[in-house]
Amino acid sequence: MAIKSLEELRELRKSLQNTLKQRESAVGQNDQIELLVGMGTCGIAAGARDTYQALMDVTHQRGLDNVRIISVGCIGSCTMEPTVEIHMPGREALIYGKITKKRVAQLVDDVLINNGYLDDNLLIKSFQKAVT
Amino acid sequence: MTERMTILVCGGTGCIALESNEIIAALKEKLADVGLTEEIRIIRTGCFGFCGQGPIIKLQPDNITYVQVGVEDVNEIVDEHIVKGRIVERLLYVNPRTEELVKTSEEMDFYKKEYRIALRNLGLINPEDILEYIAMKGYEALAVCLNERTPEDVVQLIKDSKLRGRGGGGFSTGLKWELTAREESDEKYIICNADEGDPGAFMDRSILEGDPHSVLEAMAIGGYATGANIGIVYIRAEYPLAYKRLQIALSQAREYGFLGKNIFDSGFDFDVEIRLGAGAFVCGEETALINSVMGRRGEPTKKPPYPSVSGFRGKPTSVNNVETLANIVPILLNGPEWFSSIGTDTSKGTKVFALAGKINNVGLVEVPMGTTLREIIFDIGGGIIGGKEFKAVQTGGPSGGVITKEDLDTPIDYESLKAIGSMMGSGGMIVLDEDDDMVELAKFYLDFTQDESCGKCTPCRVGTKRLHEILDRLTRMEGSPEDLDLLEDLSYNIKYSALCGLGQTAPNPVLSTMKYFRSEYDAYAYRTKRIAFKIIEDKCIGCTKCARVCPVACIEGSPKRPHVIDEADCIACGACYDACPVDAIERP
Amino acid sequence: MDKEHLNMRSLDVGKLAALNNYISDLSDPEGSLINILHRAQDLFGYIPINLQLHIARKLKIGAAKVNGVVSFYSYFTQEKTGRHVVSVCMGTACYVKGAEKVLHAMLDELGATKGKATDDGQFTIRDVRCVGACGLAPVVTVGEKVYDNVTVDDVKRILDEYRGEKRGH
Numbered sequence: 093m094a095i096k097s098l099e100e101l102r103e104l105r106k107s108l109q110n111t112l113k114q115r116e117s118a119v120g121q122n123d124q125i126e127l128l129v130g131m132g133t134c135g136i137a138a139g140a141r142d143t144y145q146a147l148m149d150v151t152h153q154r155g156l157d158n159v160r161i162i163s164v165g166c167i168g169s170c171t172m173e174p175t176v177e178i179h180m181p182g183r184e185a186l187i188y189g190k191i192t193k194k195r196v197a198q199l200v201d202d203v204l205i206n207n208g209y210l211d212d213n214l215l216i217k218s219f220q221k222a223v224t
Numbered sequence: 225m226t227e228r229m230t231i232l233v234c235g236g237t238g239c240i241a242l243e244s245n246e247i248i249a250a251l252k253e254k255l256a257d258v259g260l261t262e263e264i265r266i267i268r269t270g271c272f273g274f275c276g277q278g279p280i281i282k283l284q285p286d287n288i289t290y291v292q293v294g295v296e297d298v299n300e301i302v303d304e305h306i307v308k309g310r311i312v313e314r315l316l317y318v319n320p321r322t323e324e325l326v327k328t329s330e331e332m333d334f335y336k337k338e339y340r341i342a343l344r345n346l347g348l349i350n351p352e353d354i355l356e357y358i359a360m361k362g363y364e365a366l367a368v369c370l371n372e373r374t375p376e377d378v379v380q381l382i383k384d385s386k387l388r389g390r391g392g393g394g395f396s397t398g399l400k401w402e403l404t405a406r407e408e409s410d411e412k413y414i415i416c417n418a419d420e421g422d423p424g425a426f427m428d429r430s431i432l433e434g435d436p437h438s439v440l441e442a443m444a445i446g447g448y449a450t451g452a453n454i455g456i457v458y459i460r461a462e463y464p465l466a467y468k469r470l471q472i473a474l475s476q477a478r479e480y481g482f483l484g485k486n487i488f489d490s491g492f493d494f495d496v497e498i499r500l501g502a503g504a505f506v507c508g509e510e511t512a513l514i515n516s517v518m519g520r521r522g523e524p525t526k527k528p529p530y531p532s533v534s535g536f537r538g539k540p541t542s543v544n545n546v547e548t549l550a551n552i553v554p555i556l557l558n559g560p561e562w563f564s565s566i567g568t569d570t571s572k573g574t575k576v577f578a579l580a581g582k583i584n585n586v587g588l589v590e591v592p593m594g595t596t597l598r599e600i601i602f603d604i605g606g607g608i609i610g611g612k613e614f615k616a617v618q619t620g621g622p623s624g625g626v627i628t629k630e631d632l633d634t635p636i637d638y639e640s641l642k643a644i645g646s647m648m649g650s651g652g653m654i655v656l657d658e659d660d661d662m663v664e665l666a667k668f669y670l671d672f673t674q675d676e677s678c679g680k681c682t683p684c685r686v687g688t689k690r691l692h693e694i695l696d697r698l699t700r701m702e703g704s705p706e707d708l709d710l711l712e713d714l715s716y717n718i719k720y721s722a723l724c725g726l727g728q729t730a731p732n733p734v735l736s737t738m739k740y741f742r743s744e745y746d747a748y749a750y751r752t753k754r755i756a757f758k759i760i761e762d763k764c765i766g767c768t769k770c771a772r773v774c775p776v777a778c779i780e781g782s783p784k785r786p787h788v789i790d791e792a793d794c795i796a797c798g799a800c801y802d803a804c805p806v807d808a809i810e811r812p
Numbered sequence: 813m814d815k816e817h818l819n820m821r822s823l824d825v826g827k828l829a830a831l832n833n834y835i836s837d838l839s840d841p842e843g844s845l846i847n848i849l850h851r852a853q854d855l856f857g858y859i860p861i862n863l864q865l866h867i868a869r870k871l872k873i874g875a876a877k878v879n880g881v882v883s884f885y886s887y888f889t890q891e892k893t894g895r896h897v898v899s900v901c902m903g904t905a906c907y908v909k910g911a912e913k914v915l916h917a918m919l920d921e922l923g924a925t926k927g928k929a930t931d932d933g934q935f936t937i938r939d940v941r942c943v944g945a946c947g948l949a950p951v952v953t954v955g956e957k958v959y960d961n962v963t964v965d966d967v968k969r970i971l972d973e974y975r976g977e978k979r980g981h
Binding site: 420421422424425426429461462463500501502503520521522578586587621652654656660665668669675807811 | 909
């Protein structure tokens with residue numbers, strides 16, 4: 093499925109726009125919930141693989157079928173690994189640090205289901221990024 | 225959400241040291257007093273990244289940020305803001321330039337301190353899914369280059385951006401491409417140097433793990449600009465995850481036709497292969513790297529000829545570092561003027577630094593060139609662990625030097641760092657506190673370089689070994705004042721006579737620490753430094769074995785009670801350490 | 813040199829076949845020597861002299877050249893390693909946070925020499941260059957498992973995890 097022109101490439105990008113919007117503005121646009129798990133070396137060393145698996149298990153157990161769990165690179169906050177960024181419909185993006193597998197059930201229940209917060213380790217995104 | 229308001233209290237290490245936990249306790253108590261516990265939610269957050277103004281609290285949904293909050297301010301915040309809805313103006317941040325009150329964190333300058341170009345997609349896209357990269361305009365810069373621009377145009381754009389190599393040297397990337405482009409040859413190569421050898425730097429690993437396509441796209445663009453049809457990524461074997469993600473990215477890029485034959489129907493062919501390093505710091509030097517890519521010992525060769533004339537397999541080759549390449553696509557998408565508007569006169573764009581050592585917020589930061597060390601270490605980095613005194617920051621790895629308190633306000637760029645005796649290097653920043661011994665630190669780096677010396681030239685092979693021996697002698701209190709002169713002489717000798725960059729810069733950690741911390745060297749040379757073993761009180765069982773073996777009888781204590789070493793008399797012979805049956809004695 | 817070092821028959825036939833297959837698929841075997849050595853070390857755990865000789869013959873290059881490359885790079889080892897390889901990170905970030913003390917404690921605990929397998933063949937303790945996980949410093953890895961913020965007090969507990977395993981086998 094080789095892409096042979098700039099137009100074709102732009103068409104493909106447009107077809108991906110929906111998921112992109114949620115990611116770029118970090119505000120949920122549709123009823124999809126996105127969970128971005130930081131899976132760099134630091135994150136994995138701190139247990140991100142277990143976190144990822146636990147997120148799969150717990151969201152499945154709770155019958156949440158609108159959740160996408162996505163493995164991403166690290167945000168650079170090594171001391172707060174593993175990190176999980178949450179994009180929910182109608183809510184500002186939230187990033188939580190130190191989400192080990194033990195804290196996953198609480199995260200799913202308190203944040204995803206009850207639409208609330210965890211008491212600890214909410215990360216503040218303190219940088220701007222180049223818009224391309 | 226059932227709560228009507230949320231109070232975010234900074235729980236960064238810096239703010240905790242400033243009693244943010246006590247503030248939370250006080251808030252809870254006060255809210256209970258006024259009967260609002262059910263309505264107001266308190267959340268401890270990670271670091272807000274503005275630690276000089278801590279403790280910081282933010283009230284949502286009002287989006288008001290208060291700075292330098294104390295336990296004594298809690299009553300007023302609750303009574304005024306939460307109960308009556310009136311902003312407590314005296315706790316707002318005052319913009320130091322305009323002297324205006326700043327209510328929201330978005331308006332605060334510090335949120336503009338970090339600006340991510342090379343790290344733009346990290347943590348945002350799935351590195352193993354090319355569609356997510358495409359959604360971020362991936363491979364459009366390549367398509368535009370191949371269809372609408374000549375190779376000369378591309379080289380000119382990169383030259384106009386004034387991008388300089390991020391691996392250490394700071395050579396103009398556009399010029400490097402031009403030098404390769406103008407060579408006539410049937411084959412040319414572009415190599416991505418991902419042999420991140422500086423211990424304490426990890427930005428290249430993070431970029432490859434988090435956004436591998438942006439590096440591959442930049443290599444294809446570089447290949448088009450220079451006339452190379454083959455790209456090679458030379459990556460450390462110690463980075464298995466980055467290697468794996470790169471492999472996945474490669475096969476996906478081929479599947480979509482972004483690599484391979486006749487890319488975007490332009491007639492341009494380009495593909496990339498991966499070669500593994502095997503642990504040799506010298507391979508960061510481009511001629512050594514090229515030898516290693518060819519399966520040989522990674523020894524540097526004399527320049528000229530430069531790789532742009534005779535590199536991989538004797539053909540024109542340009543070698544670019546990972547972070548440098550990660551800047552290429554944004555430059556082409558946003559234009560060179562955009563890029564060159566960021567930074568200082570001589571150094572444009574941003575630089576990624578890896579903060580590590582005795583700093584609260586260990587991690588990656590990307591800041592515009594010209595940001596000061598103070599901003600990086602204290603505002604973004606959250607200051608020193610445990611509230612200890614900042615002593616120095618080591619930049620440039622084993623080739624760099626230390627920067628002290630006096631130079632914290634220097635705006636960082638290639639030239640300014642050189643002027644204060646350090647260097648940009650690859651961007652590792654090791655923060656040191658009052659407890660760190662600078663002679664030991666120099667010894668650590670020389671232990672590294674003498675071990676990593678490839679052995680080809682004598683000044684480096686023998687010189688670094690001798691430097692290490694002298695430092696070792698000094699730290700064992702067996703040196704003499706003459707050793708200091710010897711250290712200095714030898715350092716300059718190596719600096720001016722070694723073959724490659726590694727050798728020439730190897731004495732830098734010694735010269736730099738001697739310049740700024742001469743008294744610590746003197747203390748060792750004149751043997752006035754106190755070094756003593758110590759007994760850990762909790763572990764000592766009072767067996768008296770240590771006291772019995774001590775040759776200078778400086779250990780006291782009664783049986784079954786913790787013993788104590790008199791530090792003034794201890795000669796650090798280690799007899800007690802060996803005698804202790806419960807590991808209760810600490811080496812100095 | 814000890815004749816046993818050059819005994820080609822002591823090499824595992826299955827592993828050799830896998831290595832030969834890998835080499836025959838390469839378009840530029842000599843230029844890929846480092847990749848071949850990585851493969852060899854993955855298969856055999858280390859690269860003994862006879863294996864180096866085998867590779868040299870296969871590529872039709874001098875054994876000295878192969879040995880020159882093996883000995884140049886710190887990632888390659890010519891010594892048989894213990895069943896558990898314990899790597900103490902000695903990057904600068906780990907160093908300033910006390911990695912050297914951790915290394916000494918490891919060696920003391922086992923009575924081992926750095927880089928040499930213990931007498932019972934269970935452990936090799938070695939120092940490694942930065943593994944790039946500076947946020948977790950000091951870092952110790954045992955196989956795939958990563959231990960973060962390691963102090964001298966953790967040393968015995970970490971080693972015990974693997975000592976216990978010995979009895980299970």
